[in-house]
Amino acid sequence: MKKINIISIILLIVYANEFVYADGVNINSTNIYVDNSIFYLDASSELNLTEESHKALRQGISFEIHADFQLLEKRKWLWSKIVFRKKLIYKLEHKPLTKNFLITNLNTGIVNYYKNLDAAVNAISNISKMKLFDKNRLKNNKKYIARIRLYLDIDSLPSPLRPRAYFSSDWNISSQWYRWEI
Amino acid sequence: MKIKKGSKLITLIGLCLFVFMLSSLLMMSKTLQNSELFDRFYLALLLFNTLGLVSLSILIILNLKRLIHQLKNRVIGSRMTVRIVILFSLLSVTPVLVVYYFSLDFLHRGIDSWFDLRIEQALDDSLELSRLALDVRMRELLNTTEKIAEELGESNDSELPFYINQIRERINANELTLLTKKGVIVVSSSKDTKSLVPNTPEETILLQLTQNNSYIGIDLIKNKGLMIRAVVNLPATGIDKKEKMMQALYPISERMNQLAANVQTSFIEYQELSYLREQLKFSFIIILTLVLLFSVFSAVWAAFYSARTLSAPIKDLAQGTRDIAKGNYNTKLPVPSNDELGFLVASFNDMTDKISQARDTAKNSQQEAESQQIYLETILSRLSSGVIVLNKNGEIEKSNISAAQILQIEIDALNQKNIDNIINTFPKLTNFFECISNNISEKTYDWREQITLSEKTGNQIIMINGSILTSSNNSVSKYIIVFDEITALVQGQRDAVWSEIARRLAHEIKNPLTPIQLAAERLRNKYLLNSDSNNVEMLDRMTNTIIQQVETMKVMVNDFSDYARSSDSKKEEIEIVHLLQEGVDLFSNMNHGSRIEIDIKTDLPKIYGDEKKLRQVLNNLLTNAIDANAMGHDNSLKISAKVANIEDNEIIEIRIMDSGPGIDPLVENNLLEPYITTKEKGTGLGLAIVKKIIDEHSGTFWLENNREENGACAVIRLPVNS
Numbered sequence: 001m002k003k004i005n006i007i008s009i010i011l012l013i014v015y016a017n018e019f020v021y022a023d024g025v026n027i028n029s030t031n032i033y034v035d036n037s038i039f040y041l042d043a044s045s046e047l048n049l050t051e052e053s054h055k056a057l058r059q060g061i062s063f064e065i066h067a068d069f070q071l072l073e074k075r076k077w078l079w080s081k082i083v084f085r086k087k088l089i090y091k092l093e094h095k096p097l098t099k100n101f102l103i104t105n106l107n108t109g110i111v112n113y114y115k116n117l118d119a120a121v122n123a124i125s126n127i128s129k130m131k132l133f134d135k136n137r138l139k140n141n142k143k144y145i146a147r148i149r150l151y152l153d154i155d156s157l158p159s160p161l162r163p164r165a166y167f168s169s170d171w172n173i174s175s176q177w178y179r180w181e182i
Numbered sequence: 183m184k185i186k187k188g189s190k191l192i193t194l195i196g197l198c199l200f201v202f203m204l205s206s207l208l209m210m211s212k213t214l215q216n217s218e219l220f221d222r223f224y225l226a227l228l229l230f231n232t233l234g235l236v237s238l239s240i241l242i243i244l245n246l247k248r249l250i251h252q253l254k255n256r257v258i259g260s261r262m263t264v265r266i267v268i269l270f271s272l273l274s275v276t277p278v279l280v281v282y283y284f285s286l287d288f289l290h291r292g293i294d295s296w297f298d299l300r301i302e303q304a305l306d307d308s309l310e311l312s313r314l315a316l317d318v319r320m321r322e323l324l325n326t327t328e329k330i331a332e333e334l335g336e337s338n339d340s341e342l343p344f345y346i347n348q349i350r351e352r353i354n355a356n357e358l359t360l361l362t363k364k365g366v367i368v369v370s371s372s373k374d375t376k377s378l379v380p381n382t383p384e385e386t387i388l389l390q391l392t393q394n395n396s397y398i399g400i401d402l403i404k405n406k407g408l409m410i411r412a413v414v415n416l417p418a419t420g421i422d423k424k425e426k427m428m429q430a431l432y433p434i435s436e437r438m439n440q441l442a443a444n445v446q447t448s449f450i451e452y453q454e455l456s457y458l459r460e461q462l463k464f465s466f467i468i469i470l471t472l473v474l475l476f477s478v479f480s481a482v483w484a485a486f487y488s489a490r491t492l493s494a495p496i497k498d499l500a501q502g503t504r505d506i507a508k509g510n511y512n513t514k515l516p517v518p519s520n521d522e523l524g525f526l527v528a529s530f531n532d533m534t535d536k537i538s539q540a541r542d543t544a545k546n547s548q549q550e551a552e553s554q555q556i557y558l559e560t561i562l563s564r565l566s567s568g569v570i571v572l573n574k575n576g577e578i579e580k581s582n583i584s585a586a587q588i589l590q591i592e593i594d595a596l597n598q599k600n601i602d603n604i605i606n607t608f609p610k611l612t613n614f615f616e617c618i619s620n621n622i623s624e625k626t627y628d629w630r631e632q633i634t635l636s637e638k639t640g641n642q643i644i645m646i647n648g649s650i651l652t653s654s655n656n657s658v659s660k661y662i663i664v665f666d667e668i669t670a671l672v673q674g675q676r677d678a679v680w681s682e683i684a685r686r687l688a689h690e691i692k693n694p695l696t697p698i699q700l701a702a703e704r705l706r707n708k709y710l711l712n713s714d715s716n717n718v719e720m721l722d723r724m725t726n727t728i729i730q731q732v733e734t735m736k737v738m739v740n741d742f743s744d745y746a747r748s749s750d751s752k753k754e755e756i757e758i759v760h761l762l763q764e765g766v767d768l769f770s771n772m773n774h775g776s777r778i779e780i781d782i783k784t785d786l787p788k789i790y791g792d793e794k795k796l797r798q799v800l801n802n803l804l805t806n807a808i809d810a811n812a813m814g815h816d817n818s819l820k821i822s823a824k825v826a827n828i829e830d831n832e833i834i835e836i837r838i839m840d841s842g843p844g845i846d847p848l849v850e851n852n853l854l855e856p857y858i859t860t861k862e863k864g865t866g867l868g869l870a871i872v873k874k875i876i877d878e879h880s881g882t883f884w885l886e887n888n889r890e891e892n893g894a895c896a897v898i899r900l901p902v903n904s
């Protein structure tokens with residue numbers, strides 16, 4: 001009886017977290033295409049920052065939002081193997097003097113100013129022409145799964161905030177893996 | 183041994199954990215002072231310390247569990263351990279908790295003191311001032327840009343490339359660009375000749391422009407840093423004029439840029455710190471709590487360890503005491519230290535040594551006493567005299583085998599028995615024990631008495647010597663009774679006396695008998711024929727009487743002679759059956775009226791004896807039986823002979839039962855002694871001779887009354903292999 005109760009509680013917590021993730025970030029659609037033998041990705045998602053993260057941003061806390069893409073090779077008897085991985089890392093911060101929001105693409109170093117948060121978040125949530133991998137990397141006799149997820153990296157938060165962020169739903173801003181077969 | 187090793191290992195693990203945790207907490211303290219270290223190690227150290235605390239708590243739980251188990255099983259020292267643990271824990275935890283409480287208070291106050299409303303207001307004001315300063319400059323630049331836009335609006339598109347550079351230089355802009363409403367660059371002039379592509383405004387600015395609103399703002403321009411961007415619509419004059427807009431990028435002075443950046447950075451840092459104030463407090467509280475828990479757990483664990491260390495020698499002492507109580511005096515306890523407890527344990531060890539030595543001495547004494555007792559018992563068992571030791575209550579404490587043999591009872595029947603009980607159990611020993619009892623009650627120190635015990639095989643004469651053993655206070659402690667059976671001695675003496683009498687009688691009487699008989703016969707022969715008839719009858723009768731009496735006396739003298747004669751036996755193997763049959767035949771012929779019942783087993787073994795003497799025995803007994811029958815009503819005789827096993831010895835038992843009047847109680851005890859008879863004409867030697875012959879054959883002989891019928895029974899037991 002006790003075991004069942006404990007399992008139920010654990011499942012409830014897990015699913016509760018899933019719901020939180022689903023409310024925070026949703027990937028609506030993706031489009032992967034080949035251009036000059038290179039695979040590119042467009043992704044459209046909905047990123048909703050929580051009230052707390054919004055408040056923290058306005059109070060000078062900067063954080064990183066990661067777009068994590070993975071290409072998995074399906075295997076018959078084993079779990080799928082990651083054959084390619086790419087991460088886009090955006091740093092989001094607020095400049096009180098100009099009241100602008102700053103997004104720095106940490107992969108390229110490109111910095112963009114946005115007059116409001118929606119525009120900044122919109123810029124992050126819509127990925128355009130993300131360069132992935134060479135077409136030759138894919139083998140004909142294999143099946144592949146691509147997946148992507150968008151999340152706020154808690155490790156990018158200031159250290160004093162991290163312990164609380166790990167256990168607080170205010171900082172669990174993450175989408176579920178969005179999968180599709182290639 | 184395994185338990186001790188396990189305990190040592192746990193202690194070692196605990197110590198290592200303690201050292202690691204202490205180091206970890208020190209490192210955490212260091213990280214708090216260094217933001218870079220804090221970022222890198224804070225979480226890892228937090229995790230490590232939490233795990234350490236969990237491990238410590240597991241150690242404590244294990245100790246607690248073991249203590250509860252010991253308490254339940256009432257293990258020695260467990261209660262003391264509980265007391266020590268509680269005391270130690272209270273002593274150590276209370277001050278730590280007090281320090282914790284005040285530290286928390288100071289922590290809250292300390293962190294809160296970083297944030298002052300005035301500072302916050304000053305920062306806000308400075309930021310606002312910076313904004314205002316920039317706003318003034320931006321408004322000026324926006325006015326300038328709008329004027330230029332009006333100026334450019336009046337010129338043709340073809341002239342613009344020639345003007346724009348001059349205008350840019352005139353207004354001191356870094357970059358001046360004309361764009362369509364859709365953001366397509368028409369013409370541009372830049373101070374930076376290396377920059378080929380001019381910067382374009384973003385969508386939101388374009389959108390703002392379409393609504394006829396000019397844009398002025400400080401933007402970060404790629405490769406150029408912060409600049410004031412002014413975007414205005416160009417007035418559309420003339421037919422060929424398309425709707426255009428102009429963007430001017432003005433540099434911000436280095437000084438102003440730096441000051442604004444400083445203000446912004448300070449403001450951000452303060453805001454960040456303000457936002458993280460609770461988190462910082464939380465982090466400090468976590469560290470402080472970790473330190474508190476570490477101190478408390480370490481103290482409790484140390485309390486367990488100390489309690490165990492302190493109670494171990496006491497536990498050992500208690501166990502040692504138990505061992506001693508159980509008789510294990512070789513217990514040696516390890517001396518724990520050089521303190522009072524160590525002294526106590528050393529004293530305990532000395533005590534056990536001394537007890538052990540005393541025990542060994544006592545054991546040796548006991549062994550010596552036992553050997554003495556064995557020695558005494560050996561002597562007693564080898565003594566032919568019977569020895570009985572009675573305590574002052576008259577109970578037999580000890581007796582030797584000879585005592586039991588003389589009294590003809592089992593030795594177990596003697597030991598640990600009261601005299602009265604023995605008398606009740608063995609009435610035949612009444613004389614013996616009454617004699618002892620009387621002397622004990624009279625408390626005669628040394629006494630000597632002879633008593634006689636009646637046995638069916640004859641009287642048993644016992645000489646008893648008694649004396650009193652006194653204790654140190656001269657009170658009676660024990661009675662020693664030593665006794666000997668002197669029946670054989672007395673009987674021997676008596677037999678010797680009787681033999682001497684018989685021999686003298688035979689010698690003194692037999693010699694004159696023949697002349698008397700001859701004289702009487704000569705008198706008879708000489709005067710019987712010549713005397714008158716009156717005298718003849720008298721003479722005949724008198725001489726006849728003399729001759730018959732002399733004859734009788736001769737028989738008597740012969741009997742005396744036989745009794746007195748030394749036992750010159752000619753022993754050989756004889757068939758007792760034949761002897762019996764012969765005797766029965768003889769007497770059945772002599773007494774036709776007797777009814778003789780014979781029960782003689784034909785397979786009786788041979789015995790080794792003197793045939794002539796045994797025949798005499800049978801003759802004597804059969805004669806006695808016939809004489810007895812003559813005095814009784816029923817003239818019957820029963821003769822039986824069988825093999826029996828008495829005390830592991832094979833014997834032949836012969837019984838001759840008459841139907842006479844039985845044994846006269848007056849002579850019952852002395853019937854086998856010489857010259858004791860109930861017959862008118864008996865010499866009293868017949869049974870004495872029978873007894874003597876049977877004794878010579880190592881047999882036993884006695885007379886007893888028949889149980890169911892009248893008459894007496896003569897019983898002979900002869901050993902088969904003697």
